[in-house]
Amino acid sequence: MSTIYWEEELETLPRVGLESIQLKRLQALIGRVYEAVEPYRQKMIAAGVKPEDIKGLEDLKKLPFTTKEDLRENYPFGMFTMELDDIVRVHASSGTTGKPTVVGYTKKDIDTWANMMARALACAGATRGDMVHNAYGYGLFTGGLGAHYGAEKLGATVIPVSGGNSKRQINIMRDFGSTILMSTPSYALNLADAMDQMGIDPASLSLRVGIFGAEPWSENMREEVENKLNIKAVDIYGLSEVIGPGVAQECLTSSGGMHIFEDHFLPEIINPDTGEPLPQGERGELVFTTLTKEAFPVIRYRTKDITSLHYETCNCGRTLVRMEKVTGRSDDMLIIRGVNVFPSQVEHVLMGIEGVEPHYQIIVEREGTMDSMTVEVEVSDSLFTDEIKGLEQLTKRITRDIKDILGVSCRVKLVNPRAIQRSEGKAQRVIDNRKI
Ligand code: DLL
Numbered sequence: 001m002s003t004i005y006w007e008e009e010l011e012t013l014p015r016v017g018l019e020s021i022q023l024k025r026l027q028a029l030i031g032r033v034y035e036a037v038e039p040y041r042q043k044m045i046a047a048g049v050k051p052e053d054i055k056g057l058e059d060l061k062k063l064p065f066t067t068k069e070d071l072r073e074n075y076p077f078g079m080f081t082m083e084l085d086d087i088v089r090v091h092a093s094s095g096t097t098g099k100p101t102v103v104g105y106t107k108k109d110i111d112t113w114a115n116m117m118a119r120a121l122a123c124a125g126a127t128r129g130d131m132v133h134n135a136y137g138y139g140l141f142t143g144g145l146g147a148h149y150g151a152e153k154l155g156a157t158v159i160p161v162s163g164g165n166s167k168r169q170i171n172i173m174r175d176f177g178s179t180i181l182m183s184t185p186s187y188a189l190n191l192a193d194a195m196d197q198m199g200i201d202p203a204s205l206s207l208r209v210g211i212f213g214a215e216p217w218s219e220n221m222r223e224e225v226e227n228k229l230n231i232k233a234v235d236i237y238g239l240s241e242v243i244g245p246g247v248a249q250e251c252l253t254s255s256g257g258m259h260i261f262e263d264h265f266l267p268e269i270i271n272p273d274t275g276e277p278l279p280q281g282e283r284g285e286l287v288f289t290t291l292t293k294e295a296f297p298v299i300r301y302r303t304k305d306i307t308s309l310h311y312e313t314c315n316c317g318r319t320l321v322r323m324e325k326v327t328g329r330s331d332d333m334l335i336i337r338g339v340n341v342f343p344s345q346v347e348h349v350l351m352g353i354e355g356v357e358p359h360y361q362i363i364v365e366r367e368g369t370m371d372s373m374t375v376e377v378e379v380s381d382s383l384f385t386d387e388i389k390g391l392e393q394l395t396k397r398i399t400r401d402i403k404d405i406l407g408v409s410c411r412v413k414l415v416n417p418r419a420i421q422r423s424e425g426k427a428q429r430v431i432d433n434r435k436i
Pocket of ligand 1: 241
């Protein structure tokens, strides 16, 4: 099978050519950000580095890291490099406390993003003849609109179905002849179950490829979803701070790993404890510097995702580096039904409620194909002896506040004072029983 490219020349550049583009773009970026963004300038001054010190790609390591914390401190728009007049769109994702991380795009950024997503789709074998069933959520989450603009750019037909209402999704798939499914891998499994319940044989549909991401998924899960939906399943990676989906995409060959679109997103792997860059091929935390974004570039942004990078040319012909499947995170972020959840956010909600003790545990399970989250929390002695009605109201209030603030539904279980095991060291706040 011949490879489908979107921008063949750029996707197959010899490394010297690629590195020369990266360096030119990096130098321009650092100069611009140093002038335009106070928090970046301050951090560079504190680190004793000036734009003219970036003479080669190896000088990247002289630059200070950027973290979610920096974005939170400059919430909402303090890290933008342009006036709001030039910003045509914002998206947001969960922050470590109540405040989301806000990202902005100029017209050109939206176009760059669409181009990256068109590349990702082509990398997964999509062409203008495809019917793209986009079940990523539309809204502040970057999944829906990111995939949408990319599929349109490619010239394919997009069905902007968004998430939820599985039966309707399957009817649409059957009637419209969807050929490519884009969703989280867990939602794809959910669709497979719904198909089964409706007595629809996936082999009778036109689905060919699934482009799944936004949460970790294993090779076992790939096998399951491929068998259940009778498709080829490929991985897509991205994060809002870098652009959204379309940072890296797995191709259809079996070389393994996702091609990072390196001419736009410069990757590094560091030791998450020391911050030191790791040698090629070693597993560590992925860090990105965006080379072409206008409104909201990031310099050495710590993704907290654990992976490794592989530079050998792929069987598909692309020279772009491949990142292995994300194997974990260096922080405690959970992804529940596609929503990023930090235990600290749950704590933040609980601590705002009277009668609730600072002892809680988050239990995550996979029920069938869906994630479920239960929050067990201790209540004060006085409340516990209170009448049932008061406890019921409290349960409802916590459930509602978590849903409103974190955007995820959960079960809340109030437990006796001192029922949650006390730890002698780090409290174990999360019990993740999902086997993905
Ligand atoms: O999840 C963007 C996206 C949308 C990617 C649709 C792919 C498809 P955020 O909401 O900012 O953005 O969450 C980013 O999700 O740091 C990873 O921890 C996780 N993640 C994203 N893709 C994958 C993947 C979108 N393929 C965070 N495998 C990232 C594992 C992933 N984890």
